[in-house]
Amino acid sequence: KNSFSIALIAGDGIGKEVMPEGLRVVQAAAKRFDIQLELKVIDWASCDYYAAHGQMMPDDWKDQLAGCDAIYFGAVGWPATVPDHVSLWGSLLKFRREFDQYINLRPVRLFEGVPCPLANRKPGDIDYYVVRENTEGEYTSLGGTMYAGTEREIVIQESVFSRFGADRVLKYAFELANNRPRKHLTVATKSNGIAISMPWWDGRADAMSAGYPEVTMDKQHIDILSARFVLQPTRFDVVVASNLFGDILSDLGPATTGTIGLAPSANLNPDRRFPSLFEPVHGSAPDIYGKNIANPIAMIWSGALMLDFLTAGQGAGRAAHDAIVAAIEDVLKSGPRTPDLGGDASTTELGEAIAFHV
Amino acid sequence: KNSFSIALIAGDGIGKEVMPEGLRVVQAAAKRFDIQLELKVIDWASCDYYAAHGQMMPDDWKDQLAGCDAIYFGAVGWPATVPDHVSLWGSLLKFRREFDQYINLRPVRLFEGVPCPLANRKPGDIDYYVVRENTEGEYTSLGGTMYAGTEREIVIQESVFSRFGADRVLKYAFELANNRPRKHLTVATKSNGIAISMPWWDGRADAMSAGYPEVTMDKQHIDILSARFVLQPTRFDVVVASNLFGDILSDLGPATTGTIGLAPSANLNPDRRFPSLFEPVHGSAPDIYGKNIANPIAMIWSGALMLDFLTAGQGAGRAAHDAIVAAIEDVLKSGPRTPDLGGDASTTELGEAIAFHV
Ligand SMILES: CC(C)[C@H](C(=O)O)[C@@H](O)C(=O)O
Numbered sequence: 001k002n003s004f005s006i007a008l009i010a011g012d013g014i015g016k017e018v019m020p021e022g023l024r025v026v027q028a029a030a031k032r033f034d035i036q037l038e039l040k041v042i043d044w045a046s047c048d049y050y051a052a053h054g055q056m057m058p059d060d061w062k063d064q065l066a067g068c069d070a071i072y073f074g075a076v077g078w079p080a081t082v083p084d085h086v087s088l089w090g091s092l093l094k095f096r097r098e099f100d101q102y103i104n105l106r107p108v109r110l111f112e113g114v115p116c117p118l119a120n121r122k123p124g125d126i127d128y129y130v131v132r133e134n135t136e137g138e139y140t141s142l143g144g145t146m147y148a149g150t151e152r153e154i155v156i157q158e159s160v161f162s163r164f165g166a167d168r169v170l171k172y173a174f175e176l177a178n179n180r181p182r183k184h185l186t187v188a189t190k191s192n193g194i195a196i197s198m199p200w201w202d203g204r205a206d207a208m209s210a211g212y213p214e215v216t217m218d219k220q221h222i223d224i225l226s227a228r229f230v231l232q233p234t235r236f237d238v239v240v241a242s243n244l245f246g247d248i249l250s251d252l253g254p255a256t257t258g259t260i261g262l263a264p265s266a267n268l269n270p271d272r273r274f275p276s277l278f279e280p281v282h283g284s285a286p287d288i289y290g291k292n293i294a295n296p297i298a299m300i301w302s303g304a305l306m307l308d309f310l311t312a313g314q315g316a317g318r319a320a321h322d323a324i325v326a327a328i329e330d331v332l333k334s335g336p337r338t339p340d341l342g343g344d345a346s347t348t349e350l351g352e353a354i355a356f357h358v
Numbered sequence: 359k360n361s362f363s364i365a366l367i368a369g370d371g372i373g374k375e376v377m378p379e380g381l382r383v384v385q386a387a388a389k390r391f392d393i394q395l396e397l398k399v400i401d402w403a404s405c406d407y408y409a410a411h412g413q414m415m416p417d418d419w420k421d422q423l424a425g426c427d428a429i430y431f432g433a434v435g436w437p438a439t440v441p442d443h444v445s446l447w448g449s450l451l452k453f454r455r456e457f458d459q460y461i462n463l464r465p466v467r468l469f470e471g472v473p474c475p476l477a478n479r480k481p482g483d484i485d486y487y488v489v490r491e492n493t494e495g496e497y498t499s500l501g502g503t504m505y506a507g508t509e510r511e512i513v514i515q516e517s518v519f520s521r522f523g524a525d526r527v528l529k530y531a532f533e534l535a536n537n538r539p540r541k542h543l544t545v546a547t548k549s550n551g552i553a554i555s556m557p558w559w560d561g562r563a564d565a566m567s568a569g570y571p572e573v574t575m576d577k578q579h580i581d582i583l584s585a586r587f588v589l590q591p592t593r594f595d596v597v598v599a600s601n602l603f604g605d606i607l608s609d610l611g612p613a614t615t616g617t618i619g620l621a622p623s624a625n626l627n628p629d630r631r632f633p634s635l636f637e638p639v640h641g642s643a644p645d646i647y648g649k650n651i652a653n654p655i656a657m658i659w660s661g662a663l664m665l666d667f668l669t670a671g672q673g674a675g676r677a678a679h680d681a682i683v684a685a686i687e688d689v690l691k692s693g694p695r696t697p698d699l700g701g702d703a704s705t706t707e708l709g710e711a712i713a714f715h716v
């Protein structure tokens with residue numbers, strides 16, 4: 001297969017600003033490596049759409065997207081008008097679940113030219129993947145309130161884990177680690193405090209590790225693991241985590257590389273029964289929206305992950321991915337730079353510069 | 359009241375090594391500021407005790423401790439023989455709950471003489487408190503497993519929040535912020551993902567903030583909040599968080615100041631109906647136990663918090679607290695240093711040096 005159908009969802013805020021630049025670079029790379037892309041612009045899944053229709057997406061959203069190979073996604077959220085849990089559960093989190101994008105893959109990497117907030121770290125010292133479970137766990141709307149509105153109010157929130165769900169993300173992470181030179185896997189846990197789900201999660205990790213004798217595994221509690229992302233980043237290779245812990249680690253990791261403005265993510269349905277979704281880790285950033293100063297690199301890098309995944313890491317897609325990442329590296333080294341990295345280039349200028357290097 | 363009864367629980371691993379040094383310094387300060395301490399050595403609440411008795415504590419543990427004003431606590435845990443969730447739920451977490459120590463107060467501070475893992479940060483740049491809810495929330499043994507041992511296995515873990523529990527920790531945090539010059543409170547949340555408890559938690563914070571017009575409050579999702587502990591530590595003053603989020607932030611914060619080996623904590627029952635408990639944030643560290651190289655500063659600083667709390671932040675206790683913290687500052691500046699800070703001093707030598715400066 002050499003032609004792929006991609007749905008474009010810009011969303012809210014800076015999602016609308018970084019999307020054109022991501023697209024610019026993806027199209028440049030696709031052209032160079034002869035990958036056919038069929039683009040479908042989607043104008044829903046945004047808080048603007050919510051304002052007009054009282055919901056984030058049309059009822060037939062699934063049908064409209066079902067034929068696509070991938071969703072290229074900006075950012076959703078405009079808390080001034082729609083509470084985050086409404087906008088996110090009505091769009092992004094729905095995609096992740098209903099399209100069974102059970103892997104959230106987030107590379108963490110320190111680049112030359114990006115000032116590192118950690119002292120004495122150089123490119124190469126921080127280079128790992130966070131593999132986040134993306135469809136279950138701590139993110140649920142299950143539970144409820146008792147004695148609501150009174151002094152005695154009690155709120156129950158349920159987390160739900162399944163063997164099916166844990167095993168497939170653990171398997172993906174072990175495979176990834178097994179294919180990397182260091183073959184090291186860190187499993188995030190909190191079995192000393194969260195007394196039902198986390199000891200069980202540890203057990204699933206132990207069971208899976210039996211099938212990967214060459215992978216060294218160590219389990220770390222999320223508190224000390226977070227500390228080590230700062231104190232000992234060189235020890236990480238692949239880190240696998242539940243939905244919530246993966247969310248935290250995949251903002252913290254990029255922060256240690258200078259900014260979460262660069263961090264990409266891939267929400268994968270590895271079975272390819274449903275479209276996968278590629279998006280920056282950052283959000284819609286209402287505070288800087290409208291100025292055309294957002295850094296589009298996370299969006300662009302997400303586009304590289306998309307091309308890579310579409311061709312299953314082989315041939316044209318991998319080459320296109322590598323060319324985009326190399327172009328990002330070039331521009332980070334030599335400029336131009338957006339204000340978050342100390343420059344005064346616009347979002348557009350950055351996209352143009354990276355597209356030029358591809 | 360000028361005489362206080364303190365139970366000493368060393369626990370496991372380096373808990374046994376740092377306890378004597380903590381005590382040495384606490385006694386020196388008590389002597390200097392004329393505070394009478396009555397000490398009661400407890401030889402249970404350890405994995406050794408578990409090995410002999412099949413439980414972490416005797417059945418009458420509560421009676422044995424009930425008369426005490428404070429528990430001075432080392433560290434519990436020896437995973438080689440007792441799983442962490444057994445040893446911790448059978449001791450530390452029991453104290454926190456059954457003695458209603460609903461505040462876990464954890465100062466985060468960068469000291470001169472401690473190499474900071476963050477680039478270009480100096481003492482004064484990192485100086486805030488994490489106030490952690492300590493008795494409910496995500497830490498529960500509620501829930502269970504369905505279809506256990508089969509492919510269809512499903513695990514439910516419940517978090518439980520109460521208005522009673524949330525309001526009292528929020529109130530404590532607002533009071534603390536209100537008494538600090540900057541009067542700024544950050545509320546950790548994750549209301550965009552954890553859809554029942556966290557939007558509710560945000561609502562409780564909003565309600566409480568109405569009573570503190572001078573305190574500026576901002577709510578931050580735990581993922582970006584973790585990132586900002588690294589990228590923008592100067593913006594924090596007081597941070598209030600649920601049990602789990604507070605656990606993570608109070609390891610991450612100290613990590614950004616160089617080591618969690620220094621971080622103290624106070625598990626407070628502000629009502630004084632039950633003893634409060636003072637302990638290092640670090641654990642029992644089986645890997646370095648037995649060499650007398652553990653850094654005792656976290657234990658010693660916890661002792662300072664204890665003296666401060668015992669006299670309600672007034673008079674002799676506050677003076678003793680300040681003298682201990684000043685002595686810690688002196689020794690961090692001039693040495694001696696334990697191996698974690700690049701020196702070769704022993705645990706004992708460090709304790710002696712700090713006691714000398716008090
Ligand atoms: C040992 C563990 C149960 C404990 C916790 O998670 O509360 C520790 O990490 C802490 O922060 O005091």
Ligand SMILES: CC(C)[C@H](C(=O)O)[C@@H](O)C(=O)O
Binds near residue numbers: 088247283550551581
């Ligand atoms: C916006 C939010 C619901 C989302 C998440 O927590 O998953 C985001 O933080 C992310 O990491 O993709």
